[in-house]
Amino acid sequence: MRGLMMDRPLMISQIIEFAAMNFPDQEIVSRTAEGELHRYTYPEAAKRSRQLAKALQALGVQPEDRIGTIAWNTYRHLEIYYASSGMGAICHTMNPRLPADQLIYIVNHAKDRFIFVDTTFLPLLEKLHQHFPDVEGFVVMTDEAHMPETTLPRVHCYETLLKAQDDDYRWPEFDEHTASSMCYTSGTTGNPKGVVYSHRSTVLHAMMVLSISGVPINEDSSILPVVPMFHVNAWGVPYFGLIAGAKLVFPGPKLDGPSLAELIEGEGVTDAWGVPTVWLGLLGHMRQTGSKFTTLKRTLIGGSAAPRAMIAEFREKHGVEAIQGWGMTEMSPLGTVSIPRPSMRGNWDKELEIRGKQGRLVFGVEMKIVDSNGQPLPHDGRSQGELLVRGNAVVSGYYDNPEANAKAFDSEGWFRTGDVSTIDPDGFMEIVDRVKDVIKSGGEWISSIDLENEAVAHPELAECAVIGVSHKKWAERPLLIAVREQGSNVTREDVLKFLEGRIAKWWLPDDVVFVDELPHGATGKLQKAKLRDQFKDYSLPTE
């Protein structure tokens, strides 16, 4: 017997209309590309999104057309999210820090018809636009007063387009499996791969995040998504934030420590979401100025491993709960969050151990670890294997990319994450490493992430990376590449001494190299491939 319930499609447009009706005075605050703070309410956001949908129609945009964005986290970007997806088009967010050849590839591969761009990134498009033969026009996300001179052809002004429309618009209803947005993941090799979200997966993912019991988000929350809206839809904040009725605080272009601290205090931010790199900057600023957060309750840290030292500093210096999350662009992105179970709380050292793991599943995601033959491994906290996932908001295939799709799934249709991990009997998953970053020493594996975690706890080291360097006897041995804190003269011997006793003896790096800076990719992650290339001929003193 079939259930006798209505079959209502899950639509992104429902979110903004629901939010406007239920939370009529809730605020959305943005630092604009021009630097000022802009604020308005949910109903104004909904009204302008409807106007923008009409403006897109007036430009000739049809359902399924791709609308590119190269933009900061601001209210206008939010309006593009809702207007383009809501009218049935596809919002294709792009990372402006991608190398030019990759940006050119994704604009053409996605077949973007229009591109919305913040003034900051106009020079970038002025250089690249001749490589975009199919792009019909560019919309500069500003008003007439701030419209810059530009050599970009076929340019429109965002506010002028909006002004020409009223908001008498009804969002269309269509199949919930229709594509709503796209985001390309940049692999370390080969071209970026397109992930295509649907209305259904987007709404479900938002509800999944709101179902995490240890992350309460509601009308009293003020959320700062530092994670960019060009990176997996800012981890869903623009969707679940509105469902929950939270105040949204968009940081625009200013992501440095002092600017973030000012915004957090000024706007009463309670929850901030972002990658470890931005928190390094923020915590550094708080240390230097001796300031404390007065409103911040929680940070959600993901994208790469959150060092235990960072989780501890948030808690011990600021009383802020730092929650590690793990996910991927292919997973919309959230897969797990690390919140200790009640029975695990009380002893902070033990809690920190748990918080250092990537965590337990979010409802709607399943995971398994398998050995090299694809056989499932036990959840004993020790067995390491490749992590595979499936779920309602996990990719079933990359956009127009049979080659990548042939490799991405196992015979049962689970998605290969490329991460090596363990799962303990309490369900906590811990990433050991990326499959390609793990150091293979004499047939055993050394986790570069664990080593980095321990090394960065040294008070005089600002950032660390560990890579495997080839070794005649052991195949590979770890090399620690570190950035000293400003003014520090810490030596190789100091660092090795510090690590002794903290890690297994045979894990001790064979050498320590100090550099001024480590290479970061477009989403702030360490670029280990670059480091491996840079140090490929490095001869270890232990050879």
Ligand code: ADP
């Ligand atoms: P995102 O950066 O949003 O998580 P990406 O698709 O760019 O998404 O990268 C996904 C990869 O990032 C994961 O497969 C994993 O290797 C790494 N990653 C994400 N979160 C964590 C985390 N908390 N700890 C360790 N690695 C992580």
